[in-house]
Amino acid sequence: MSESRPSPTRGTLAELAPYLAEMRPHLLLLATGLALNLVAVASSIGLIALSGWFLSASAFAGLSVATATVFNYMLPSAGVRLFATTRTLGRYGERVATHEGTLRLLSRLRRKVYLAIEPLSPAALQRIGSSELSTRLTADVDALDALYVRVLVPSLVAALAIVGCAVLVGVFAPMIGLFVAVALSISALLGPWLAWRRGSRHADRWQRLDTNLRARLLERLETFAELSLYGRWGAERDELLSRQRERDDEQLTLARRWGDAQLLSQLLLGVSVTGALALAAWWSIHYGLNASLVALIGLGVLAAFEALMMLPQAWQELGKVNRAARRLNQLSESVPTIDFPDHDLAEPSDQRLSLRGVELAYDGHPVLRGVDLELAVGEHLALIGPSGGGKTTLFNLLTRFIDPDAGSLRIGGVPLASLSEASLRKRFAVAPQEVQIFSATYRDNLRLGARDIDDRALVEMLEALGLGGWLRDQPEGLDSWPDEGGSSLSGGQLRRFGLARALLSKAPIVLLDEPTEGLDRVTQAQVMAHVHACCRNRSLIAITHRLQDLDAFDRCVIVDQGRIIEAGAPRALMLDPDSRLSALYRELRL
Amino acid sequence: MASVNPSSPAAPIGSPSSASPTPAQWLRANAARSGYWPRVAILAGALSTLLLLVQAWAIATIAQRMVIDAADFSTLLVPLLVLPCAFIARGLCARLKTLAGTRAGILVRQSIRAELLQRLGERGPLWARRQHSATLGNRIWDQVDALHGYYADYRPQMMLCALIPLIILVAVFPLNWAAGMILLITGPMIPLNMAMIGWGAKSLQEAQFREMNRLGRHFLDTVRGLPTLKLFGIGRAQAASVERVSEDFRRRTMKVLRLAFLSSTALEFFASVSIALLAIYIGFSYLGHFSFGTWDHGLSLFIGLFILVLAPEYYQPLRDLGTHYHAKAEAEAAAEDLISLLARDAADGENPPARGWRPPERLGLRLHQVVARYPGQQRPALDGLDLELRPGETLAVIGPSGAGKSTLLNVLLGFLPIESGSLASDAGEPLADLAREEWQRGLGWVGQRPALIKGSLADNLRLAANREVDDAALWAALEQAQLEPWARALPWGLDTAIGEGGQPVSGGQARRIALARAFLRDAPLTLLDEPTASLDVESEELVIDALDRLRRGRTLVMLTHRLELLRLADRILVLENGRASACADFATLSAPDGPLAYLAQPRGLQHV
Numbered sequence A: 001m002s003e004s005r006p007s008p009t010r011g012t013l014a015e016l017a018p019y020l021a022e023m024r025p026h027l028l029l030l031a032t033g034l035a036l037n038l039v040a041v042a043s044s045i046g047l048i049a050l051s052g053w054f055l056s057a058s059a060f061a062g063l064s065v066a067t068a069t070v071f072n073y074m075l076p077s078a079g080v081r082l083f084a085t086t087r088t089l090g091r092y093g094e095r096v097a098t099h100e101g102t103l104r105l106l107s108r109l110r111r112k113v114y115l116a117i118e119p120l121s122p123a124a125l126q127r128i129g130s131s132e133l134s135t136r137l138t139a140d141v142d143a144l145d146a147l148y149v150r151v152l153v154p155s156l157v158a159a160l161a162i163v164g165c166a167v168l169v170g171v172f173a174p175m176i177g178l179f180v181a182v183a184l185s186i187s188a189l190l191g192p193w194l195a196w197r198r199g200s201r202h203a204d205r206w207q208r209l210d211t212n213l214r215a216r217l218l219e220r221l222e223t224f225a226e227l228s229l230y231g232r233w234g235a236e237r238d239e240l241l242s243r244q245r246e247r248d249d250e251q252l253t254l255a256r257r258w259g260d261a262q263l264l265s266q267l268l269l270g271v272s273v274t275g276a277l278a279l280a281a282w283w284s285i286h287y288g289l290n291a292s293l294v295a296l297i298g299l300g301v302l303a304a305f306e307a308l309m310m311l312p313q314a315w316q317e318l319g320k321v322n323r324a325a326r327r328l329n330q331l332s333e334s335v336p337t338i339d340f341p342d343h344d345l346a347e348p349s350d351q352r353l354s355l356r357g358v359e360l361a362y363d364g365h366p367v368l369r370g371v372d373l374e375l376a377v378g379e380h381l382a383l384i385g386p387s388g389g390g391k392t393t394l395f396n397l398l399t400r401f402i403d404p405d406a407g408s409l410r411i412g413g414v415p416l417a418s419l420s421e422a423s424l425r426k427r428f429a430v431a432p433q434e435v436q437i438f439s440a441t442y443r444d445n446l447r448l449g450a451r452d453i454d455d456r457a458l459v460e461m462l463e464a465l466g467l468g469g470w471l472r473d474q475p476e477g478l479d480s481w482p483d484e485g486g487s488s489l490s491g492g493q494l495r496r497f498g499l500a501r502a503l504l505s506k507a508p509i510v511l512l513d514e515p516t517e518g519l520d521r522v523t524q525a526q527v528m529a530h531v532h533a534c535c536r537n538r539s540l541i542a543i544t545h546r547l548q549d550l551d552a553f554d555r556c557v558i559v560d561q562g563r564i565i566e567a568g569a570p571r572a573l574m575l576d577p578d579s580r581l582s583a584l585y586r587e588l589r590l
Numbered sequence B: 001m002a003s004v005n006p007s008s009p010a011a012p013i014g015s016p017s018s019a020s021p022t023p024a025q026w027l028r029a030n031a032a033r034s035g036y037w038p039r040v041a042i043l044a045g046a047l048s049t050l051l052l053l054v055q056a057w058a059i060a061t062i063a064q065r066m067v068i069d070a071a072d073f074s075t076l077l078v079p080l081l082v083l084p085c086a087f088i089a090r091g092l093c094a095r096l097k098t099l100a101g102t103r104a105g106i107l108v109r110q111s112i113r114a115e116l117l118q119r120l121g122e123r124g125p126l127w128a129r130r131q132h133s134a135t136l137g138n139r140i141w142d143q144v145d146a147l148h149g150y151y152a153d154y155r156p157q158m159m160l161c162a163l164i165p166l167i168i169l170v171a172v173f174p175l176n177w178a179a180g181m182i183l184l185i186t187g188p189m190i191p192l193n194m195a196m197i198g199w200g201a202k203s204l205q206e207a208q209f210r211e212m213n214r215l216g217r218h219f220l221d222t223v224r225g226l227p228t229l230k231l232f233g234i235g236r237a238q239a240a241s242v243e244r245v246s247e248d249f250r251r252r253t254m255k256v257l258r259l260a261f262l263s264s265t266a267l268e269f270f271a272s273v274s275i276a277l278l279a280i281y282i283g284f285s286y287l288g289h290f291s292f293g294t295w296d297h298g299l300s301l302f303i304g305l306f307i308l309v310l311a312p313e314y315y316q317p318l319r320d321l322g323t324h325y326h327a328k329a330e331a332e333a334a335a336e337d338l339i340s341l342l343a344r345d346a347a348d349g350e351n352p353p354a355r356g357w358r359p360p361e362r363l364g365l366r367l368h369q370v371v372a373r374y375p376g377q378q379r380p381a382l383d384g385l386d387l388e389l390r391p392g393e394t395l396a397v398i399g400p401s402g403a404g405k406s407t408l409l410n411v412l413l414g415f416l417p418i419e420s421g422s423l424a425s426d427a428g429e430p431l432a433d434l435a436r437e438e439w440q441r442g443l444g445w446v447g448q449r450p451a452l453i454k455g456s457l458a459d460n461l462r463l464a465a466n467r468e469v470d471d472a473a474l475w476a477a478l479e480q481a482q483l484e485p486w487a488r489a490l491p492w493g494l495d496t497a498i499g500e501g502g503q504p505v506s507g508g509q510a511r512r513i514a515l516a517r518a519f520l521r522d523a524p525l526t527l528l529d530e531p532t533a534s535l536d537v538e539s540e541e542l543v544i545d546a547l548d549r550l551r552r553g554r555t556l557v558m559l560t561h562r563l564e565l566l567r568l569a570d571r572i573l574v575l576e577n578g579r580a581s582a583c584a585d586f587a588t589l590s591a592p593d594g595p596l597a598y599l600a601q602p603r604g605l606q607h608v
Helices: A009-021 A024-061 A065-070 A074-117 A122-144 A146-172 A174-222 A224-229 A233-286 A293-308 A311-334 A391-398 A421-427 A442-446 A455-464 A468-473 A491-504 A521-534 A547-552 A570-575 A580-586 B023-034 B037-068 B073-123 B125-130 B133-145 B148-172 B177-186 B190-224 B226-231 B238-286 B301-342 B405-412 B436-440 B457-462 B471-480 B484-489 B507-521 B537-550 B563-568
Strands: A353-362 A365-375 A380-384 A406-411 A428-431 A509-513 A539-543 A555-560 A563-568 B365-372 B382-389 B394-398 B420-425 B443-446 B525-529 B555-559 B571-576 B579-584
Touching: A009 A074, A009 A146, A009 A311, A024 A065, A024 A074, A024 A146, A024 A293, A024 B037, A024 B238, A024 B301, A074 A122, A074 A146, A074 A311, A074 B190, A074 B238, A122 A146, A122 A311, A122 B190, A122 B226, A146 A174, A146 A293, A146 A311, A174 A224, A174 A233, A174 A293, A174 A311, A174 B133, A224 A233, A224 B125, A224 B443, A233 A293, A233 A311, A233 B037, A233 B073, A293 B037, A293 B301, A353 A391, A365 A391, A365 A563, A380 A391, A380 A547, A391 A509, A391 A539, A421 A428, A421 B226, A428 A491, A442 A455, A442 A491, A455 A468, A455 A491, A491 A509, A491 A521, A509 A521, A521 A539, A521 A547, A547 A570, A547 A580, A555 A570, A555 A580, A563 A570, A563 A580, A570 A580, B023 B037, B023 B073, B023 B148, B023 B301, B037 B073, B037 B148, B037 B301, B073 B125, B073 B133, B073 B148, B073 B301, B133 B301, B148 B177, B148 B301, B177 B238, B177 B301, B190 B226, B190 B238, B238 B301, B365 B405, B382 B405, B382 B579, B394 B405, B394 B563, B405 B525, B405 B555, B443 B507, B457 B471, B457 B507, B471 B484, B471 B507, B471 B537, B507 B537, B537 B555, B537 B563
Parallel strands: A380 A539, A380 A555, A428 A509, A509 A539, B394 B555, B394 B571, B443 B525, B525 B555
Antiparallel strands: A353 A365, A353 A406, A555 A563, B365 B382, B365 B420, B571 B579
């Protein structure tokens, strides 16, 4: 993947630009944070430098009683107290302001990223690997928020601290000021830059090893039963551990590089401080610089280093932020988008569905090979056939999660593609196989489509689907929240919950993907009876593996290997000994 | 706040204990795994402070000579040479500290991960399945890595927080007791300050952690649920909700943060005030306004500056600790998850030691009143099962879901110990007396979703072999499993990479790879779980064909729903509620008054 390539610096700004732009509305707040940070750092330098001068000057003055009595100690001692106060307050204010700004920024970033991925086709998104992808996505968004607080602020503060320190010194001795500016800049940049340069290869390698190893562990855990049965777990464990050592060696190398950078920084700092002190001493002997300024210069340079200490981390963060931004940019560019017109281009005459010659392939593997299908208004149709035959893909086509390679899909004579997204969504109620429960009350989860459904209707629906007992077990009824991932609902319950959600919508066409999977026979019959009752006067397509479900359908269609291989009334097909349906039915199902 | 006491006894990890340790206790106990590296890190930190004294000496000396003594430049040469050396030595100390900390973190993580994988092997697949592989993987991988910062940075820094101020106090007091007192009083309360930092950082971190997690979860939730949101036509509208929830979290977090920041501000305040007080005290002493604290040896500029240079460093370790606090919070969160994984509990099955048992040529089994129960379940999954499995017979097992079919397989696989009753080989050897590994050498296995590992076809086949096998044996097994033509057509034959990222393998092919493994394993007892489920007609016939060859000379137990396979079986065991409701051949069971009578009707509509 692109991640492993050494990151080209020239692209960094371009990658980050859209995220930097998000800061504009909060500029005032962010600037305040930066200013307060500067106040804190300046006070820190000022406090120690002024104290150093005050000591030197008062010690010199204290050499004779005459100078001691006329020495104006009011001003420096007031300054010392002032700096002590501003340092404290500046630090506190800076923390509050930057966090406030960062969190506001994060809100906007999340919105922006969400809006960027929202138009992507869910089918394509799912294929990228839904859970891994979404986890990474959140991590990447979180990484982006470091851009301001960990990269921009420290860099700007360090730069301004160097300038400030150089000016402070330069006021008394311009040449020394220049030396300080150059020396501090070099020590600020060289060490971290070298560490980054020399470490980035190892960081990439570490990242690669880590990703591979993690994937390997997950794969081996999934096959753990067989590995352990075949007595291979011990060898597998040793292999994992030895590869882990390889990865950790990279981390150790990175730590070594980091240590080198620290050493280099200290060396350069040593040169800066010593150089400044030596120059100050030389200047005071030969050019009449006030000797009491020697300590001020030395201590000022030393204190400025506090601001530079945050820089190496900023460099490291920049790499992370950059990688995150690149991934997000790539994602929104690489995944196909399904375009919807803003308004309906034509008005469907009714809710009749018509599919003609629909073909579709994933990665060159044909999934649908010319499907023709009509659904009359109010007709109840069952789709059956082996898994992987293309049934769910038909649903994805109808909801335009994916567009066909060839053929047409029409509703009431109008191509699906000429309907706006809102208008299309209003026509279909869908219960997919994988029901997603959101972190919200069960009530809100049920009313996703229509906010105006009252509790009575919700409870009735749950009762009818056999979820009444479950609802009564919930501590706060419909106001209860699901656990993370909806694990408080069992598989069968979760499916019925999704079913309830779809049936509560008033859409004229209902699509159900294996609504009774995982249910016992009694519940299954109850659920299907309710489905048909709810869909009276509505069109219904249900994918099912349960042949017991078929009787109440008007028509059933068998889909296998991307084609419709049989269609007709269930009872008629069942009685025909040569039909595929009766062959399927002969398979023993206990 | 963790205690500073380093000598807390490192309890043997995973020893049986009545109460599970708190995360903080557990983290401390596991520090022993890092060897001497934490001490090296602490030593480097302490040494760095000693070098700071040298730096302070050099700076103070230069100022003293310049300002007071008005000495010649040549007198500055020694301090000017010593000063950069001290900086370099401090750099070396920093490098050593970084390295030692990293090594400590790595050692702990490697040791804990090794133990986790070991424990996993001991606990077996049933236990692993209950944890969900993704969660388990996350714990073994990410959570263990999350411990790093605690051992690499936080713990050494904790020690330095006590050590460094002490060194500075020891250096300052003999020079000037008043300055020492200022440090002692403002600093003080170092324990108090640490507690404050701890409290502040803790509540700060916890709040931030919690809120950020919630926020992250909501976002994750929304992204994952995007298809659903779109289906209900509220995909775009949700953007507003994403922002609103994020803003809600911001308001709540900031409320906590404003308060929590006060504690680090207090530290900042003490540090600033102590420098200011020192500067004013020393300056006023020079001017003759104060004359105490000097032990009667006076207060030179040298002493004053020496103390002033040390003052900021007096508080530095505490400030550093604050920045490492997130590492501690992260480690504690991870520890909470890891404790239960490493703890031994009563549910752990005992695995008897290996005794050199070898599977016989032919193997039968006797089950008498077998009761088996999954941990935490009320109802036993097998409830008094009687069965005699004859050597060499093919037994099909049928029954409604929940009747105990999979449980029977898990018991036979050695993954689930029986609760009562007896389970022995036909030679009378109780299964419970055999080491799990020894028993499993006698087993072959064909599952519904055979495990394919990333690797070559040969690797995938050899996985199951009990002994060294050559390529000829692999080809033979492939032929038996009807896979030979497919394998011959592969670009690199046996060396072709299959599975993820390699040659795609269909469900039917995977099933036949599992069958080839069973041939290769050549075990007396082979267990099969729905060997033909969700296969197309062609693959199904190939599988049935291969099965017919596999059963010769072996004992087979297979769960199935397929008529053809039932006909293949010598006997059919009908399970109901964890018990055998019938066990006979197909003809008997499908006789007019048998339980499978309806199967005998040629075709037509038996109504549901």
